Amino acid sequence: QVQLIESGGGSVQAGGSLRLSCAASGRTMGNYDVGWFRQAPGKEREFVAGHAWIGGVNAYADTARGRFTVSRDNAKNTAYLQMNSLNPEDTAVYYCAARPRSVGIRSAADTYIYWGPGTQVTVST
Numbered sequence: 001q002v003q004l005i006e007s008g009g010g011s012v013q014a015g016g017s018l019r020l021s022c023a024a025s026g027r028t029m030g031n032y033d034v035g036w037f038r039q040a041p042g043k044e045r046e047f048v049a050g051h052a053w054i055g056g057v058n059a060y061a062d063t064a065r066g067r068f069t070v071s072r073d074n075a076k077n078t079a080y081l082q083m084n085s086l087n088p089e090d091t092a093v094y095y096c097a098a099r100p101r102s103v104g105i106r107s108a109a110d111t112y113i114y115w116g117p118g119t120q121v122t123v124s125t
Contacts, residue, residue, distance in 0.1 A: 002026045002114040004096050009119030014087050016123070022079040022096030022116060033099050034072060034079040035112055038092035038121075047107035048094070049081060059105040063089070086123045093118040 008020040022034065035050040049060045049070040058070050067086075072079040079096060097112035106112070 002029075002032065002098050004098060004114055004116035006094060006096050006116040006119040009094060009121045011122040011124065012086055014123055014125050016086050017082070017084045018086065018121060020081040020083065020094055020096075020119060020121075022081075024077045024079075024098065028074070029072065029077045029079065029098065030074045031101060032114075033101055033105065034070070035097045035099070035106070035109075036068075036070060036079075036081045037095045037097060037109055038090075039095070039118075040092040043092075045095070045109050047109070050105040050107065051079065052103070052105045053101045054103050057105060059107070061107070083121070086121075088123045088125055091121060091123050093120050 003025045005023050033052045036048040037045050039045040048064050051070045069082040095118045096116045098114040099112040
């Protein structure tokens with residue numbers, strides 16, 4: 001069992017930055033691939049970015065590529081999502097998730113087993 005807790009959300013003006021953290025407990029995060037998802041009001045949950053333990057591969061949704069960076073610190077059992085050049089369309093609840101290690105990154109939410117409660121990100125004009 002892995003427990004995940006996100007932090008670092010908040011309110012920021014367009015063009016600003018935030019760094020989200022996802023702290024894991026229960027088991028070492030190194031045994032899992034990590035995904036970041038978000039859900040805006042009235043919309044489905046969508047994949048934002050992911051990190052695969054095997055090969056150290058990162059993947060990003062088109063909306064995040066070039067602006068967001070996913071990373072992890074296994075010594076701290078924590079994953080991060082650095083978000084730059086934020087715009088109002090990035091407003092959503094952001095979730096981190098974990099799934100057993102595999103080759104490649106899975107963007108489908110239903111392939112992830114463990115989820116954090118989410119953290120709100122609000123970007124204003």
